[in-house]
Amino acid sequence: xxxxxxxxxxxxxxxxxxxxxxxxxxxxxxxxxxxxxxxxxxxxxxxxxxxxxxxxxxxxxxxxxxxxxxxxxxxxxxxxxxxxxxxxxxxxxxxxxxxxxxxxxxxxxxxxxxxxxxxxxxxxxxxxxxxxxxxxxxxxxxxxxxxxxxxxxxxxxxxxxxxxxxxxxxxxxxxxxxxxxxxxxxxxxxxxxxxxxxxxxxxxxxxxxxxxxxxxxxxxxxx
Numbered sequence: 001x002x003x004x005x006x007x008x009x010x011x012x013x014x015x016x017x018x019x020x021x022x023x024x025x026x027x028x029x030x031x032x033x034x035x036x037x038x039x040x041x042x043x044x045x046x047x048x049x050x051x052x053x054x055x056x057x058x059x060x061x062x063x064x065x066x067x068x069x070x071x072x073x074x075x076x077x078x079x080x081x082x083x084x085x086x087x088x089x090x091x092x093x094x095x096x097x098x099x100x101x102x103x104x105x106x107x108x109x110x111x112x113x114x115x116x117x118x119x120x121x122x123x124x125x126x127x128x129x130x131x132x133x134x135x136x137x138x139x140x141x142x143x144x145x146x147x148x149x150x151x152x153x154x155x156x157x158x159x160x161x162x163x164x165x166x167x168x169x170x171x172x173x174x175x176x177x178x179x180x181x182x183x184x185x186x187x188x189x190x191x192x193x194x195x196x197x198x199x200x201x202x203x204x205x206x207x208x209x210x211x212x213x214x215x216x217x218x219x220x221x222x223x
Contacts, residue, residue: 006096007208013088014204026164029156037151037201042182046148046199053079053192054146058114058136061123066112066134072192075108076219078212081144081184082115083203085125086166090115090183093206094129100209101133107216109187110134116141116176139173144181149199152179187212195219 018027047053057067071077080097082090097104097111104111111133115122119137126135141150153161153168158178161168169177185207187196196215198207 003210004208005099006093006206006210009092009096010089010204010206013092017088018204026160029154029160033154033157034202037182040151042149042151043199043201046184047186047194047197049194049197051194051197053186053188053194054143055192056143056146058138058143059119060134060136061119061126063119066136068188068192071110071112072188072190074110075190076110076195076216077188078104078109078111079186079188080111080113081147081149081181081186082113083180083183084115084117084166084168084171085121085128086171087203089204089206091125091129093183094125094131096209097133098129098131100213103213104209104216107213107220109216112136114138114143114181116144116172116180118171118173121171138181140175141179141181144184147181147184147186149181149184150179151182185212187215189219 055069057065060066068077082094084090094113101111113133114136116138117125118139122135122137138144144150182199182201183203183206184199186194189195196212200206
């Protein structure tokens with residue numbers, strides 16, 4: 001397979017974590033949540049291609065406000081919602097966008113990553129993954145809720161994360177201790193219209209940055 005390095009890395013991580021690292025009782029809890037999300041049709045209710053993306057202002061890792069509309073004035077924007085820096089799949093996905101960031105920039109696009117983490121934890125994610133694009137904090141999932149991608153965690157899952165060293169109140173604050181966004185990627189044109197939307201109720205699956213680039217190239221040739 002030429003390209004699609006991020007997909008290969010995600011698939012390898014999925015095989016390793018599910019086959020070697022995560023105990024079967026924990027997998028049962030996680031898989032039950034994924035099944036419930038699939039049955040809830042959350043992905044079908046989320047923002048779709050052709051919808052207008054809601055404008056937002058969120059703080060970056062220095063606490064400086066970043067407004068979507070200001071980014072759109074410069075061209076297309078790729079908005080990547082991730083669960084948090086504690087999630088290995090999120091880290092792989094974000095690194096994939098960093099790896100292809102120069103190509104995104106050459107196509108006139110800005111990449112931003114959004115999670116419910118507190119700014120200090122977003123800073124840790126940016127430093128750990130060596131990201132040079134904006135990493136924003138959506139404390140309380142206010143913006144993720146506008147995009148229609150927030151779900152409530154079961155008591156079992158909250159406790160499982162806590163026992164695994166991922167207590168969400170530590171990462172997200174009290175307002176984000178019971179909810180998460182499902183991983184989602186939206187490509188917006190300069191008008192703020194969604195041109196690509198990928199919402200993943202299975203947290204181990206993500207759109208490859210290569211696919212986003214291909215849509216961007218198509219947008220550029222049709223302008």
